[in-house]
Amino acid sequence: DADVTQTPRNRITKTGKRIMLECSQTKGHDRMYWYRQDPGLGLRLIYYSFDVKDINKGEISDGYSVSRQAQAKFSLSLESAIPNQTALYFCATRKSIGGAGELFFGEGSRLTVL
Amino acid sequence: GENVEQHPSTLSVQEGDSAVIKCTYSDSASNYFPWYKQELGKRPQLIIDIRSNVGEKKDQRIAVTLNKTAKHFSLHITETQPEDSAVYFCAASIVGNEKLTFGTGTRLTIIP
Numbered sequence: 001d002a003d004v005t006q007t008p009r010n011r012i013t014k015t016g017k018r019i020m021l022e023c024s025q026t027k028g029h030d031r032m033y034w035y036r037q038d039p040g041l042g043l044r045l046i047y048y049s050f051d052v053k054d055i056n057k058g059e060i061s062d063g064y065s066v067s068r069q070a071q072a073k074f075s076l077s078l079e080s081a082i083p084n085q086t087a088l089y090f091c092a093t094r095k096s097i098g099g100a101g102e103l104f105f106g107e108g109s110r111l112t113v114l
Numbered sequence: 115g116e117n118v119e120q121h122p123s124t125l126s127v128q129e130g131d132s133a134v135i136k137c138t139y140s141d142s143a144s145n146y147f148p149w150y151k152q153e154l155g156k157r158p159q160l161i162i163d164i165r166s167n168v169g170e171k172k173d174q175r176i177a178v179t180l181n182k183t184a185k186h187f188s189l190h191i192t193e194t195q196p197e198d199s200a201v202y203f204c205a206a207s208i209v210g211n212e213k214l215t216f217g218t219g220t221r222l223t224i225i226p
Contacts, residue, residue, distance in 0.1 A: 045213060
């Protein structure tokens with residue numbers, strides 16, 4: 001089955017460390033997204049990409065960077081992690097059909113920053 | 115930007131009864147409204163969506179209604195079952211705009 005895969009699934013790190021979360025997909029979708037989920041805050045968009053080398057900011061991009069080096073891969077980096085970046089991170093993909101349509105989420109990466 | 119408010123934050127209903135979750139949005143240009151279900155420890159999954167050119171859409175026990183004038187939309191689940199227990203998120207966006215704004219979620223518990 002075509003899927004969206006995230007690594008690592010769980011990570012504990014310390015303040016100031018650099019962290020990379022990786023996402024790969026076999027759905028063949030061109031659009032990829034990174035969301036952050038916090039209790040009581042829902043899902044908030046960090047960055048999104050339409051295609052290789054295309055990067056767009058979401059609503060909470062400060063403190064994060066992304067890279068889309070291949071259509072199937074979209075990575076999220078925290079250059080210097082801080083405790084309030086402790087959250088559940090989801091990668092998602094969507095087929096290009098005019099800005100609507102189903103988002104397919106990965107299983108999530110739980111990040112804890114001590 | 116768009117702001118989506120979702121109520122209630124928690125909801126408990128007896129198995130077999132109906133559940134209703136309501137969302138309001140702020141941007142009158144929004145025209146795409148999906149609902150996602152997230153079971154405990156799982157990823158969110160789309161359960162139904164509606165565009166603004168229709169007022170209601172049904173899929174078996176699930177329905178969504180949209181009132182564009184009042185800028186609110188609702189999820190209705192009838193004949194609830196234990197497997198309906200989950201967190202439900204509403205969202206809104208403008209077709210052609212990639213920024214889907216989510217509500218804060220409703221934790222639905224079905225009491226057997």
